[in-house]
Amino acid sequence: MSNGSLTGRIARLTPLSVDHAEALFPSASHPEVWRWMPRPRPESLPQMRAMLDRMLTDPTRRCFAVQRLTDGAVIGSTSLYELDLAQGRAEIGATWFDRSCWGGPYNAESKLLLFGHAFDDLGLTRVALRTDNLNERSQNALSRLGLTYEGTLRSHMVRQDGTRRDSLYYSLLADEWPTVRDRLLTRSLFHL
Numbered sequence: 001m002s003n004g005s006l007t008g009r010i011a012r013l014t015p016l017s018v019d020h021a022e023a024l025f026p027s028a029s030h031p032e033v034w035r036w037m038p039r040p041r042p043e044s045l046p047q048m049r050a051m052l053d054r055m056l057t058d059p060t061r062r063c064f065a066v067q068r069l070t071d072g073a074v075i076g077s078t079s080l081y082e083l084d085l086a087q088g089r090a091e092i093g094a095t096w097f098d099r100s101c102w103g104g105p106y107n108a109e110s111k112l113l114l115f116g117h118a119f120d121d122l123g124l125t126r127v128a129l130r131t132d133n134l135n136e137r138s139q140n141a142l143s144r145l146g147l148t149y150e151g152t153l154r155s156h157m158v159r160q161d162g163t164r165r166d167s168l169y170y171s172l173l174a175d176e177w178p179t180v181r182d183r184l185l186t187r188s189l190f191h192l
Contacts, residue, residue, distance in 0.1 A: 016063035023074035027098035088125035133166035
């Protein structure tokens, strides 16, 4: 990790800044990309900057912009949040990718880089991810990665449309990381 960046084969996670707002705004503005996010979709560049600023001022977050290595384009964002080094845990979230990158290797590689950072660099014991109970695409992706479904927090959050969402929790523990790392590396190689 140099300059706070995490570099893989096809993507780099670089520390997020408010300066990434212009590059991230087009993908964050797409309704389908933002469909399952628990926070309002930014509708203007100033709103995007304000959202990024709020994320960056949270001391329990490590936020990253996802860059494609071939052209340096910023194609998404992801974060470690609720980071608690004393307890050895964090969650991964605030993740979105430009719609053109869905189904490709970028999400798998960003997870590979974040899990590696969490377990290998920070020495965490547990990393969790949560998703909306209606987001079957995300649930399937988390299961394919080899994460363990832990349970459901019922009526956990309010969706943007005002309905209540159940949140499904998945996790990965440090001793499970080598197996998941190998799975992610295989997926990443398959997509090259």
